Every structure is written in structure tokens, then in C-alpha cells.
Amino acid sequence: MRKTLILLSVVLVSVSAGLARAGSPSAPPPTPVPPRGSPSPFPTVLSTPRPAQHPPRVRASSAILEDLDTGQVLYARHADDRRAIASTTKIMTALVTLSHTAPSTVVRVSAEAADQGSHDIGVSELGLRPGERLTVRQLLYALLLQSANDAAVALADHVSKTTSRFVALMNSNAARDGFARTRFYSPNGLDDRGYSTARSLAEMTRRAERIPLFTRIARTKFHVVPAPPGGEPRRIQNRNVLLWLYPGAFGVKTGFTTKAGFCLVAVAHLNGTRLLAVVLGDPTAEASFDDAASLMNYGFHAFVPQRVIDARQPVPPLPVNGVRVPVVAQRALTSWVWAENADRPAIVEHLRTFQPPLRDGEVVGTVTATMRGLVLGRVPLVVANAPPADQQLPPTGAGSGPVWRRSVDAVNGAANALFHAVFG
Numbered sequence: 001m002r003k004t005l006i007l008l009s010v011v012l013v014s015v016s017a018g019l020a021r022a023g024s025p026s027a028p029p030p031t032p033v034p035p036r037g038s039p040s041p042f043p044t045v046l047s048t049p050r051p052a053q054h055p056p057r058v059r060a061s062s063a064i065l066e067d068l069d070t071g072q073v074l075y076a077r078h079a080d081d082r083r084a085i086a087s088t089t090k091i092m093t094a095l096v097t098l099s100h101t102a103p104s105t106v107v108r109v110s111a112e113a114a115d116q117g118s119h120d121i122g123v124s125e126l127g128l129r130p131g132e133r134l135t136v137r138q139l140l141y142a143l144l145l146q147s148a149n150d151a152a153v154a155l156a157d158h159v160s161k162t163t164s165r166f167v168a169l170m171n172s173n174a175a176r177d178g179f180a181r182t183r184f185y186s187p188n189g190l191d192d193r194g195y196s197t198a199r200s201l202a203e204m205t206r207r208a209e210r211i212p213l214f215t216r217i218a219r220t221k222f223h224v225v226p227a228p229p230g231g232e233p234r235r236i237q238n239r240n241v242l243l244w245l246y247p248g249a250f251g252v253k254t255g256f257t258t259k260a261g262f263c264l265v266a267v268a269h270l271n272g273t274r275l276l277a278v279v280l281g282d283p284t285a286e287a288s289f290d291d292a293a294s295l296m297n298y299g300f301h302a303f304v305p306q307r308v309i310d311a312r313q314p315v316p317p318l319p320v321n322g323v324r325v326p327v328v329a330q331r332a333l334t335s336w337v338w339a340e341n342a343d344r345p346a347i348v349e350h351l352r353t354f355q356p357p358l359r360d361g362e363v364v365g366t367v368t369a370t371m372r373g374l375v376l377g378r379v380p381l382v383v384a385n386a387p388p389a390d391q392q393l394p395p396t397g398a399g400s401g402p403v404w405r406r407s408v409d410a411v412n413g414a415a416n417a418l419f420h421a422v423f424g
Contacts, residue, residue, distance in 0.1 A: 048294045051298065052302070053339070058295065061081070061083065062198045063075070063078075065276070067273070068209060070377070074336060075298065079197060082195045082197060084192045086189045087189045087256065089184060089186070092174065094143060094208060096159065098140075098214060101158065103135065104137065107135065108158075112157060113151075116152070124148060127228070140155070140213070144217050146237070147254065149188040170187065192259040199278075201278045219251050240252070240266070246268055249266060261280070262283070263280045275299045277295040279295070302339060303339060304338075306337045307333070308337075321395075323391050325383055325386055326384045326386070328381070329380075349365060350365050351364055359389075360385065
């Protein structure tokens, strides 16, 4: 196993070193895209440190790196700090829109939507005109590629009739989905009273990336939005420089206001691994792209997958009124661990309050694996081959308090035994 980890680490060093090189033959073209397009802050190179086993220094005020598929956190810096998030707000706008209307639905642009933005067409505005008709799909391209503020309001008005109602819907969905320390005040992020955290933005992005259309749009470099009456087709360009400069990048969204600083939510894949990085409050656009790329390099280079717990892994049985009830891990747990780490994960078992009789498959708690303070994952503990119900009941006249309160010593022993059972 140790030889396998070393070999995989060497392969990742080679790949990651290539990712860190300055310069790229496929750098984005000059902007704006003729004849009209988005003049984006596109650097032509990335400046990233050589991939290493230790986390990179990032300039962002808040950042997080996660496995896109499992949500396992590989790096966090003030990830729960409440911050203005600028146009990364539009990830939630797209998520709510796609949850409430069909992409082919035709939207009639309101006067309010046409009046949004900087009125400098091609910066953060598509140049919508009152009464213009576009599909939800076309407006989503404008929203996510060009960060069009007028498209955000057009979608909000279409879904909820008014912008204020749409913002209320955003907030109710955020509360329902558990996006902690999050509050929206606009669908486009221009109102800097809105805030969230790097961790909550990561969770929003994971949910959005489960929608094929969102993923397809966010990875698109160029798109043509149909012309308004009497106008020309609008050619837009994605502002996410990583789509050109970072191999495997496929999204997601940039953002900037004076209060928020430069923000970026980025995703990339390598050899079947998909990572998600969020950086908030960077001092420059270049810094946000560099920080996200450096975190990706770190994730792809410094970690390898390792089976932490096997499916149906037995743990010491629970004593229930003199009867021993078998308990096992409900499923296997494979997590990312440091490639050059010799430490063993720490295992902690948490039992729920329960009353006998226990039945097969009943969840009685969880087991959590951690390493260096990093949570590797959690797996439910379930009953297996439970004894007959009448054998688990207390004798007549005996107390019937919660079983776990009478089994603390047994629980502690079970946790210790589980560690040795899994890791030797």
C-alpha cells in the first residue's frame, strides 16, 4: 500500500508541475470579442507555487477547497466568515431559476431589467431592451458568462413577478438548504448588503453542478445571444480565465465589487477527481485566479484516496439489558488523505439515544474519521442480526431509561476497538 501511495504521488507531481507552469498556448483572446463582447480582466498566465505537500499561501480573505462530489474539505481559511460575495450571487440566481422554470420558456424583458447595470454594454450588462423576448436558457448564458446584471433581474422578474419576491425566494431556499450565514438582497450581487461564506458558496455550487444545463453553460467559453429588434447578435465571452489557463477547469463564476473584492468559484477535474475551490476577497483579479489554481494544484498533488472504513465493518456489540446487539458500519468510507502522511486516522463513535428493542438496519449512531483536524468522513452505524425483541427488553420492574446512558463504558470501548479493527 505504501509503495502504491508513493507511486501515485510521483505521478501527481508530474501532472501538477505542468499545471503550475506560467504561460499557455490557449490563452484567451483579446477582449472585447469583436464586434461586441465582455472586456474581462483576463491575465494570460497563472502565477502559482510549485505543488507541494503543504497548503499554498493564498491572498484571499476567505477560501475553501473541497471534493466536488463528496464535499470533503481539503483546505479551509476563514471558510465560515460572513462576506460580501458580489456576482457569485448569480450561482444562487441560476439555481433558483432552474428549479422554478423551464429553460425553453420565453421571458419578456421588463423595464426594470433593462434599466439595470452600468449602462456600459459588454461590461456587466447584456444591453436588454424593454419588451425584448429571450429564452431562460439565453439569459442564463448571459448571467453566467458575461455576469449580466440585467439578465439577473429579467430572470428574477420572470420567476417571481418582482425582484423583491425573487430575493425572498432565494433566501427561503438558502435557509431550507442549510446555507449558513447567508442572506441575499439582490439577484445579481450588486447590493453589497448581501453576504455568504466560502463554505456555503461551495455547497451552492455542488447543488448547481448536479444540473446538467448549469454545468454546460458554466464551462462555455463563448456564446451568441440573439439580437434585439433592429440590433446585432451579442457575442459574449466567459470571464473565468481558468477555462483557458488551467487544464481540466470547467467553471464556475467570477465576481467583484469594491466591498467584496475579487471573488471566484472554480471547479476542475483530473484523472476522475473533481475539486471545487472558492476564494473571496482577493486584492486583484489575477490573485483570485492564482489562488484558485494554487489550491487546485495542492488538492490534486497532496492527497490520495484511501479506504478508511469497510462496508459492514463490525464494531463491538452494544450491551442491551444483558444481550449483546451486533453493530456494523452501514457503508464503506473512502476519503482523501495526505499522500506522505504516516499517521493513522482517529476514530470517534457517537451513539444516539435509543430504546429497545433494536431492529436490523436501525441506525444507532455514526462513526467519524479525522486526521490532523481534517474530517475524513462519517458513516452511520446500524444494527445487524438483532436478537429477538423479547430478549432485549428489561426484566419486569427494571428501569427503562435510554440504553446508551447505561452503556457509556461500553461505547468508549467500542470506539477504541473500532480503531484497531480498521487500522490494525
